[in-house]
Amino acid sequence: MNARDPETGKLPPLLLLHPEDNILVARRDIAAGERIEIDGETLTIPAPVELGHKLARRALAIDTRVLKYGAPIGSMKTAVARGEHVHLHNLRSDYIPSITRDGPEH
Amino acid sequence: MNAPVMQGFPRKDGRKGIRNVVAVAYLVECAHHVSRLIVQKSGFDDVHLIGFPGCYPNKYALEMMKRLCTHPNVGAVLLVSLGCESFNREELRRTVAASGRPVDLLVIQQSGGTTRTLNAGLDIVKKMRAQLAQQTTVPMALNELVVGTVCGGSDGTSGITANPAVGRCFDWLIENDAACIFEETGELIGCERIMASRAITPELGREIEACVDKAANYYRIMGYGSFAPGNAEGGLTTLEEKSMGAYSKSGSSKISGLIKPGDVPPRGGLYLLDVVPDGEPRFGFPNISDNAEIVELIACGSHLILFTTGRGSVVGSAISPVIKVCANPDTYERMADDMDVNAGRILHGAELDDVGREIYQLVQSVAAGSPTKSEALGHQEFILTYKQFEPIGPACLPAA
Numbered sequence: 001m002n003a004r005d006p007e008t009g010k011l012p013p014l015l016l017l018h019p020e021d022n023i024l025v026a027r028r029d030i031a032a033g034e035r036i037e038i039d040g041e042t043l044t045i046p047a048p049v050e051l052g053h054k055l056a057r058r059a060l061a062i063d064t065r066v067l068k069y070g071a072p073i074g075s076m077k078t079a080v081a082r083g084e085h086v087h088l089h090n091l092r093s094d095y096i097p098s099i100t101r102d103g104p105e106h
Numbered sequence: 107m108n109a110p111v112m113q114g115f116p117r118k119d120g121r122k123g124i125r126n127v128v129a130v131a132y133l134v135e136c137a138h139h140v141s142r143l144i145v146q147k148s149g150f151d152d153v154h155l156i157g158f159p160g161c162y163p164n165k166y167a168l169e170m171m172k173r174l175c176t177h178p179n180v181g182a183v184l185l186v187s188l189g190c191e192s193f194n195r196e197e198l199r200r201t202v203a204a205s206g207r208p209v210d211l212l213v214i215q216q217s218g219g220t221t222r223t224l225n226a227g228l229d230i231v232k233k234m235r236a237q238l239a240q241q242t243t244v245p246m247a248l249n250e251l252v253v254g255t256v257c258g259g260s261d262g263t264s265g266i267t268a269n270p271a272v273g274r275c276f277d278w279l280i281e282n283d284a285a286c287i288f289e290e291t292g293e294l295i296g297c298e299r300i301m302a303s304r305a306i307t308p309e310l311g312r313e314i315e316a317c318v319d320k321a322a323n324y325y326r327i328m329g330y331g332s333f334a335p336g337n338a339e340g341g342l343t344t345l346e347e348k349s350m351g352a353y354s355k356s357g358s359s360k361i362s363g364l365i366k367p368g369d370v371p372p373r374g375g376l377y378l379l380d381v382v383p384d385g386e387p388r389f390g391f392p393n394i395s396d397n398a399e400i401v402e403l404i405a406c407g408s409h410l411i412l413f414t415t416g417r418g419s420v421v422g423s424a425i426s427p428v429i430k431v432c433a434n435p436d437t438y439e440r441m442a443d444d445m446d447v448n449a450g451r452i453l454h455g456a457e458l459d460d461v462g463r464e465i466y467q468l469v470q471s472v473a474a475g476s477p478t479k480s481e482a483l484g485h486q487e488f489i490l491t492y493k494q495f496e497p498i499g500p501a502c503l504p505a506a
Binding site: 004011015017025026027028050051052053054068069071072073074086087088091092093094095096097098099100101 | 261262263265266297322325326330331333338340341342343344346347354434435455
């Protein structure tokens with residue numbers, strides 16, 4: 001998933017950091033509606049995803065432990081489909097709630 | 107690769123400095139402005155402002171000021187006191203004098219106010235600089251170097267580009283017997299078991315797990331983890347996600363010891379700095395901003411600091427140069443004037459090892475005297491606040 005496209009020479013827009021990960025990281029800003037391949041399936045990205053943000057590699061059920069770098073980084077608060085943005089609105093810390101300028105997330 | 111030859115200013119304690127600065131240190135906030143005037147009006151980049159603002163005594167602050175005023179990059183020290191504060195100025199002066207450095211003390215209430223103290227301070231700084239200009243350097247090897255690393259303004263790129271690149275640099279420095287320090291145990295929550303498995307003894311591993319537990323407990327009581335809104339805007343969602351990214355700055359070497367602020371690594375190797383105070387929270391958050399962490403790394407003897415940033419930080423520091431490693435290629439485009447290394451190019455296909463090697467080379471050229479971006483821009487941020495620590499336990503620094 002991290003090798004250049006043999007035809008276009010382009011780097012893929014999503015990074016897989018560890019084979020066991022269930023999320024992918026945006027290598028660049030991705031626009032809503034872009035067609036992107038994830039594990040052999042080409043799908044339409046539903047909402048814009050900025051550089052450094054995460055997308056679901058596969059459908060994730062509520063309470064699924066999310067793996068990045070092969071390590072747990074929290075649990076899903078809601079279920080998401082493959083290709084959806086994974087962030088504060090659907091992922092929570094298993095340690096200490098994250099804070100935004102509006103206060104702690106729960 | 108032909109590294110530049112490092113030259114150091116030899117100090118009485120055997121360490122060597124890569125800079126030779128005059129530190130002007132205020133001993134209470136009431137002496138801050140006069141001290142700042144002395145630094146500004148001296149007109150020299152190598153006169154740095156440090157200090158402690160509190161009027162109440164604090165053992166940690168006194169120890170930190172002793173470590174900072176006798177740091178190898180410091181050649182001479184001017185202490186500025188108001189006169190009535192509780193800071194033990196005579197003990198600090200004795201410590202600096204015993205280190206073989208020129209030291210002087212001005213007490214504003216005795217020297218007659220702002221203008222007289224300023225003029226006296228400018229005279230003293232001028233004489234100190236003339237003395238320092240007579241000092242000669244000697245060759246310095248990598249095994250005499252202490253390098254600290256810190257991240258600030260992390261985002262979703264930090265753990266993929268800049269942090270692992272610094273980790274590679276750390277591995278190569280440690281192969282050459284340099285001492286490398288990584289920190290913020292509160293930003294390593296979630297990594298405790300992996301870190302413990304890298305300790306050189308099982309007892310040290312248990313100390314590492316315990317210090318991360320302490321950090322998690324401390325932040326839980328405070329009600330906030332070390333997670334800023336900008337981290338989330340940059341794609342990080344949870345504290346443990348930020349931790350995993352921060353952790354990769356440590357590279358892959360064995361962990362040789364667990365130290366606390368002011369403890370100088372006894373030999374080369376990788377050290378974890380425990381920055382979270384001991385006991386119940388008393389004086390607030392462990393480190394209120396990135397520069398508080400940098401000051402503690404410097405108090406542990408760091409000659410220079412590798413600062414990784416995704417969102418984009420501009421800070422430098424008094425005493426030790428800060429090398430800015432930018433993780434995010436878009437941030438680099440916006441803030442290139444402040445960044446020493448563009449690690450974000452890894453996302454555009456560059457090799458991690460090549461960026462790591464660039465950082466490794468830059469460490470040596472900065473140690474040889476080249477100014478970093480933040481140094482050239484005059485960044486000399488400094489902050490020191492109240493804390494409390496117990497000494498480290500016997501298992502924290504196993505014999506080599």
